Amino acid sequence: MRQLFNGIFEDSGKLLAAGSGRFFNEEIVRVGNAEYREWDPRRSKLAAAIVKGLRNVEIPADSKILYLGAAHGYTVSFLSQICSTGRIYAVEFAPRVARELVMLAGKRSNILPIIEDANQPNLYYHHLESVDIVYEDVAQRNQVEILVKNCNLFLKRGGLAMIAIKARSVDVAEKPAKIFAEAKRQLEEHFRIVDYRGLEPLQKDHAFFVCVKR
Numbered sequence: 001m002r003q004l005f006n007g008i009f010e011d012s013g014k015l016l017a018a019g020s021g022r023f024f025n026e027e028i029v030r031v032g033n034a035e036y037r038e039w040d041p042r043r044s045k046l047a048a049a050i051v052k053g054l055r056n057v058e059i060p061a062d063s064k065i066l067y068l069g070a071a072h073g074y075t076v077s078f079l080s081q082i083c084s085t086g087r088i089y090a091v092e093f094a095p096r097v098a099r100e101l102v103m104l105a106g107k108r109s110n111i112l113p114i115i116e117d118a119n120q121p122n123l124y125y126h127h128l129e130s131v132d133i134v135y136e137d138v139a140q141r142n143q144v145e146i147l148v149k150n151c152n153l154f155l156k157r158g159g160l161a162m163i164a165i166k167a168r169s170v171d172v173a174e175k176p177a178k179i180f181a182e183a184k185r186q187l188e189e190h191f192r193i194v195d196y197r198g199l200e201p202l203q204k205d206h207a208f209f210v211c212v213k214r
């Protein structure tokens with residue numbers, strides 16, 4: 001087993017995250033007394049970016065993360081264990097998946113679900129503190145704008161902004177490479193980009209950027 005980052009490992013071609021419990025029917029690997037959950041890069045853009053060789057993304061155990069587009073909490077569940085002494089503020093606006101997110105938060109006390117629109121961060125301003133990382137996976141046309149709004153309000157200077165860009169959410173007809181180039185240009189107006197990964201074939205028409213707030 002090879003450690004890639006804090007709490008994140010690779011073994012025989014599988015991505016594993018340290019932590020006990022099964023939340024999404026994932027495979028559990030036991031080594032001695034330690035338990036690891038298999039992290040599927042086809043279900044999580046962060047896992048896909050790591051498999052594609054992501055660097056510069058150390059996530060310390062005490063990190064506070066604002067996660068935009070949490071859905072039912074698949075990636076959030078792994079971050080909650082990687083940041084075992086930190087906190088995940090998980091924003092999701094679709095009631096059906098938010099219900100599952102709330103159930104997950106009942107099992108993991110460092111997940112705080114926020115059922116609001118990430119486009120309107122003023123609606124959850126009072127629930128938050130400043131954070132070390134803003135992570136976004138909302139699959140919306142104005143993905144970069146949503147990230148910038150939230151980082152301006154909540155991300156510490158020097159903190160990480162991570163975003164999964166879904167080309168088809170921006171324009172179904174345009175070539176993904178052109179959309180990613182435009183997203184890069186927009187991000188560079190606000191951040192210093194420290195890593196970029198295309199996520200094909202694990203996540204179709206997706207790219208992943210890691211940026212630092214200046």
Ligand SMILES: C[S@@+](CC[C@H](N)C(=O)[O-])C[C@H]1O[C@@H](n2cnc3c(N)ncnc32)[C@H](O)[C@@H]1O
Pocket residue numbers: 043044045068069070071072073074075076091092093094097116117118119137138139140
């Ligand atoms: C691709 S899914 C996220 C998957 C999740 N990040 C994971 O890895 O498990 C995108 C989610 O973003 C949510 N979303 C889209 N726009 C949003 C917004 N403006 N505010 C909050 N959630 C939003 C959608 O409801 C959907 O659940």
